[in-house]
């Protein structure tokens with residue numbers, strides 16, 4: 001008999017953390033993997049959960065999108081740690097992410113924020129380093145901000161989260177971070193507004209037919225301008241390019257969209273970096 005596996009009891013948006021985990025583990029199993037993530041494979045194997053029935057069959061191309069999104073976040077994290085080796089990394093909606101094991105530098109402090117049911121599951125499954133801390137609360141609850149030491153640099157990330165918030169909530173959260181963390185960097189990801197609208201109408205499902213939870217917010221240039229002016233301390237907003245991935249969609253279609261002016265803004269996924277001005281007047285890094 002093998003080791004006892006943990007049965008997650010999740011529904012709605014928290015259950016989507018199992019989907020992204022599943023796709024990262026797929027990616028990590030590929031011979032031509034774009035991310036090295038043995039911890040994700042271990043996690044999937046440690047869970048007693050019908051991944052295939054909920055999210056679809058094991059197909060290599062399933063992981064293509066998650067692989068390139070993850071790469072962008074890991075690259076941004078490594079860039080931050082080069083400048084702030086002892087800084088604090090705050091991952092909003094940490095889910096069952098294993099970025100700590102992929103990209104930690106042995107010195108930074110990590111704060112993961114997620115809803116209580118996910119934090120409980122994460123604690124059962126993943127060993128915690130003394131430099132890691134989990135906070136069970138909504139990202140919209142300012143409580144987590146009180147736990148962040150801003151003195152050695154702060155990176156705040158939000159992958160796969162903001163689309164579940166209302167537009168005003170997204171802008172309020174970014175503005176609150178700009179107010180509380182001068183000099184910090186925030187990186188967030190979102191579907192485009194057109195895709196978010198389709199998801200809100202319940203028109204999208206996983207390859208196994210499971211409905212995807214409705215989304216309320218999406219990104220496009222207009223929304224970028226609204227965010228840029230959400231707080232005077234928002235100094236810079238950059239739309240980050242996605243690396244060229246594999247296959248028809250991520251290897252050919254998306255790179256073509258990215259370099260073709262008339263359709264550029266139709267890209268389905270946006271990853272945005274926001275830099276908050278530093279009240280001390282120090283240059284942005």
Ligand SMILES: C[S@@+](CC[C@H](N)C(=O)[O-])C[C@H]1O[C@@H](n2cnc3c(N)ncnc32)[C@H](O)[C@@H]1O
Nearest residue numbers: 014016017020093094095114115138139159160
């Ligand atoms: C698509 S998953 C993304 C998880 C992880 N970032 C990843 O990429 O694998 C969405 C996550 O958002 C979390 N979430 C939903 N609402 C939240 C909230 N109000 N505050 C914090 N986390 C939330 C869910 O619990 C879940 O872990």
